[in-house]
Amino acid sequence: MLSKYFRNVEKPIPFEGKGSKNPLAFKYYNKEQRVGAKTMSEHLRFSVAYWHSFMGTGSDMFGSASLAREWHKPAAPLDRAKATMEAAFEFFQKLGIDYYCFHDRDIAPEGETFSETCRNLETMVQYAKQLQKDTGVKLLWGTANLFSNPIYSQGAGTSPSAHVMALAGAQVKNALDATKELGGENYVFWGGREGYETLLNTDIRQEQQQMARFLSMAVDYKRAIGFGGQFLIEPKPAEPTKHQYDSDAAATLNFLRQYELLDHFKLNIEANHATLAGHTFEHELAVASAAGKLGSVDANRGDLLLGWDTDQFPTDLYSTTMAMIVILNQNGLGSGGLNFDAKVRRSSTDPLDLFYAHIGGMDSFARGLLIAQRIIDEKVLSAFIAGRYSSFGSGIGAQMMSGKAGLADVEKWVLTQPHPVLPSGRQEMLENMVNDYLQ
Ligand code: XLS
Ligand code: CA
Ligand code: CA
Numbered sequence: 001m002l003s004k005y006f007r008n009v010e011k012p013i014p015f016e017g018k019g020s021k022n023p024l025a026f027k028y029y030n031k032e033q034r035v036g037a038k039t040m041s042e043h044l045r046f047s048v049a050y051w052h053s054f055m056g057t058g059s060d061m062f063g064s065a066s067l068a069r070e071w072h073k074p075a076a077p078l079d080r081a082k083a084t085m086e087a088a089f090e091f092f093q094k095l096g097i098d099y100y101c102f103h104d105r106d107i108a109p110e111g112e113t114f115s116e117t118c119r120n121l122e123t124m125v126q127y128a129k130q131l132q133k134d135t136g137v138k139l140l141w142g143t144a145n146l147f148s149n150p151i152y153s154q155g156a157g158t159s160p161s162a163h164v165m166a167l168a169g170a171q172v173k174n175a176l177d178a179t180k181e182l183g184g185e186n187y188v189f190w191g192g193r194e195g196y197e198t199l200l201n202t203d204i205r206q207e208q209q210q211m212a213r214f215l216s217m218a219v220d221y222k223r224a225i226g227f228g229g230q231f232l233i234e235p236k237p238a239e240p241t242k243h244q245y246d247s248d249a250a251a252t253l254n255f256l257r258q259y260e261l262l263d264h265f266k267l268n269i270e271a272n273h274a275t276l277a278g279h280t281f282e283h284e285l286a287v288a289s290a291a292g293k294l295g296s297v298d299a300n301r302g303d304l305l306l307g308w309d310t311d312q313f314p315t316d317l318y319s320t321t322m323a324m325i326v327i328l329n330q331n332g333l334g335s336g337g338l339n340f341d342a343k344v345r346r347s348s349t350d351p352l353d354l355f356y357a358h359i360g361g362m363d364s365f366a367r368g369l370l371i372a373q374r375i376i377d378e379k380v381l382s383a384f385i386a387g388r389y390s391s392f393g394s395g396i397g398a399q400m401m402s403g404k405a406g407l408a409d410v411e412k413w414v415l416t417q418p419h420p421v422l423p424s425g426r427q428e429m430l431e432n433m434v435n436d437y438l439q
Contacts, residue, residue: 002090002135005070006351012096013359024355029366031096035373038332043369045337046362047099047140049298050106052311052343053354054088059346066346077109081124089131095358099140101188101339104175105148114167118174125178132182140186140337141232141268141296142179144172147192147240157214158194158207158245165210172218180227185335186296187227188268189215190234195241211245212259219264230335231265232295235284236273239309248277249287266295270341271319272302272309282322289330296336297323299361313342313357317438320368325381328372338365371437380433384426 058066
């Protein structure tokens, strides 16, 4: 096992169970434990986000880097990239996590020219391939960073410059090749700069058509190279742009439907983006799932008192339980997983904090899974919900839904009936019942 950057963690984080007081042990996440038909690791498919945990420096709009990472010390960019990758795989192994995710620019530095950048990426992909083979850690998804380089300041696929759109396309082509080469199970599109700052200079219809064409080109290229992974779009309402086109699950689904792309994509739902959009995490999951399009999850949390994307590690059991209810009810995430798109706080300066953060996130979702499975097995909510809609199972309800009854038929029927009686929605009773399971 690699051991250079996290020497004070000598062996993989053990599962010690509920009573343990060891902060470097799992209390709930027990990889091989069966929950329903699958093991915990099969249900949860946890992933580390390379960018936050290995590229992050703790800098923010008000201050410079606060996290001094040993793996960032080598001066030459490719040496630094290799050291960073070694640290990442050492961490994955010691944490006992099965997957990771990256942007092209996380794993390899940009060069002086686009072709040098592509060569750097190819070098680092080969290194990653070796480390994946050595450790058994797999790639959940890859993506292209189409937002950091200033050339994308006015959009990538939606740039007003055709040359920039072409450059972004060439970058995605290389990121797709990299993801395929590493056996990535999915590929994510997050349109950080695909939106606008002001309508004074923006043609929305033109930009949306560009975005659709950009995604179609990716679909064609995917087919051409035989990449078998799932394409995912990640909604977010704003930040860095004022208004992003993929603002939430409903808007993204509508966009995909309008441009006949729906068959080729599912959604990657992030908790913090849901709350930024004015929704709950479970709302976004449920909307995606109801459309058969919940593909993967960026597992994090926002601070509701701060108006930006704080990308904190998930700790809220109510939220992880509600998320796992949606995920279990659709029988899992398929090739997707739970990616910790989350960063330790600026003040959490010890590399060990990366362990505490991930252990906490993994245990929170493991608990959510256990609680959700009990709620589902004991039909706590499903029996009530089924009863609530039972009037559609027969009679006028079934006739309306099957198309047998139209407005004239329902009028005729209503005139023969007494006034309808509505049963209680029982919200408080259901809230109490869910709370009883949250232990
Ligand atoms: C930023 C997004 C980003 C995507 C991948 O807010 O969460 O990190 O997940 O590009
Ligand atoms: Ca994300
Ligand atoms: Ca985010």
